[in-house]
Amino acid sequence: MNLRSVGLGFRVMGRWEEPQIHQMPEIRLWIHLMDLTSDDRHKMQLDPKYVPTPTVNNRLSSWFSFPLGAELV
Numbered sequence: 001m002n003l004r005s006v007g008l009g010f011r012v013m014g015r016w017e018e019p020q021i022h023q024m025p026e027i028r029l030w031i032h033l034m035d036l037t038s039d040d041r042h043k044m045q046l047d048p049k050y051v052p053t054p055t056v057n058n059r060l061s062s063w064f065s066f067p068l069g070a071e072l073v
Helices: 038-046
Strands: 026-031 062-067
Touching: none
Parallel strands: none
Antiparallel strands: 026 062
16 A cells, blocks of 8 residues: 555654674663652651552653773772
């Protein structure tokens, strides 16, 4: 079936990157910031034994990479 014949269309966008033969193996690390809901914050103020459920805020997540064998100090 031809998608255009039924009025459907699509666009695929992307970028091809050639593999770098001389590129060193690396590790990619993600940092995810966690957040508490306002409801959790309120319950924590009322009850010191309350255990909140943090959530990951993907909009604030970031990553970095470094070569294998490198040390973080």
